[in-house]
Amino acid sequence: MTVLANTPINNDAKNVLSQFAATGVQSSFHGRHIEPQIMLDLNGSNWRLKDYELRGGYQALRKILAQGEEKSPDDLPVVGMTPDQVIAEVKLSALRGRGGAGFPTGLKWSFMPRMFPGPKYLVCNSDEGEPGTCKDRDILAYNPHIVIEGMAIAAYAMGIKVGYNYIHGEIFEAYERFEQALEEARCAGLLGDRILGSDFGFQLHAFHGFGAYICGEETALLESLEGKKGQPRFKPPFPASFGLYGKPTTINNTETFAAVPWIINHGGDKYLECGKPNNGGTKIFSVVGDVNLPGNFEVPLGTPFSKLLELAGGVRTGRKLKAVIPGGSSAPVLPGTTMMDITMDYDAIAKAGSMLGSGAVIVMDDSRCMVKSLLRLSYFYQHESCGQCTPCREGTGWLWRMVDRIEHGKGRAQDLALLDSVADNIKGRTICALGDAAAMPVQGMLKHYRDEFEYHVDHKTCMVPQ
Secondary structure, eight states: OOOOTTSHHHHHHHHHHHTTOOOSTTTTOSSOOSSOSSSTTOOSSOOSHHHHHHTTTTHHHHHHTTOSSOBOTTSOBOOOOOHHHHHHHHHHHTOBOTTTTOOBHHHHHHTSOTTOSSOOEEEEEEOOOSTTOOSHHHHHHHOHHHHHHHHHHHHHHHTOOEEEEEEOTTOHHHHHHHHHHHHHHHHTTSSBSSGGGSSOOBEEEEEEOOOOGGGGSHHHHHHHHTTSOOOOOOSSSOTTTSOGGGSOEEEEEHHHHHHHHHHHHHOHHHHHHHSBTTBOSEEEEEEEESBSSOEEEEEETTEEHHHHHHHTTSBSTTOOEEEEEBTBTTSOOEEHHHHTTSEESHHHHHHHTSOOTTOEEEEEETTOOHHHHHHHHHHHHHHHOOSOSHHHHHHHHHHHHHHHHHHTTOOOTTHHHHHHHHHHHHTTOSSSTHHHHHHHHHHHHHHHHHHHHHHHHHHSSOSSOO
16 A cells, blocks of 8 residues: 555654654754864755855865866965875875774775776765764765765776765665755766866766665675675775776775865865874764763864763763763773773774774763663674674674573573673674674673673672662
């Protein structure tokens, strides 16, 4: 049976869902960013091309293509930039991939064989499915042109003519918004053949994904783009040599592309100064969980966690900080006391024993049972495993069933050692990193909060007051 758009049933459903629809006010338009670059001057309604150009949009693209009215300090016309100069500037900036791995962006771009005699592809990974992460959808919804401009600059630097933005299936509104922005850019001559009258052409398309977490893995994303089942590929070969349709492909995260126009406009050295050595620029952190004012906060890399927590309104009123997962659900948990002493950058968090990852900062107060928290995480990973690798397909189910047993008072003395063993046998033994993502939360919880698991096993109940 087909339900018409104006039927009472559909309208009732819309009324219910509208209560939970985010407008950006809750997440990004709070005025508590520190030196923002991507989120600067956004209000939710100024996402169109004319608004973006008023904020200096597409000046970076004009600069590299030697277009526009810009003058140098000596009042001479801007002469443009070669692809090598663009890549050198991005290398100088110390921009690292904002999707999770933190790989140097300029170095990744240099891997692309620019003289390859045939098609090459550029792909934006907007498949934002990491629990706790909500930054990319806000960029796509409220500043889509900054991603388009960043991708056009990247395509110019690597000699690429065609690109795709793979957008998570559960953020359809962001997909529709990005499509509108693409059409604006095409009509203005900022995409297509002979962009801004130059010899450079770039075709960019949006692709609506299907909501599978596994498609955030770059090779599974490529499989999905090709119309196949979203399952990771063996590496090598790497996408830079054998990617989309078997051709050289470069893949970067939404936020990574969004950072590029600022770098070109202001210089890689200025971008590096915004952060700290080996960690250039700003980063958008999605602070969620037990805080008074959750949301997205753009701050320079190297900002103390204590300051980020302050921006989010501090720990939930009346509670104390217990633990933090600093890089999305796949990162190992860290005790609250440890987090209060470190800065938010790739190297500091890695030294503390976790990962910056996607930038989702999951805050947990003293009311949280870590066994129950791990139960929810392990359920997610066993549900989202694509099933291709035996250690992941079978192991994630084992992890969930054991944690479920412990949580419901049926745990056995040997279960903790078995949890450690299963996690060890998953980690590093799968085609992609989902196996690691499932194992690391288990290992982190057992490392720092083993006493809670032991109490559950011994007393068949939780040690945290309910």
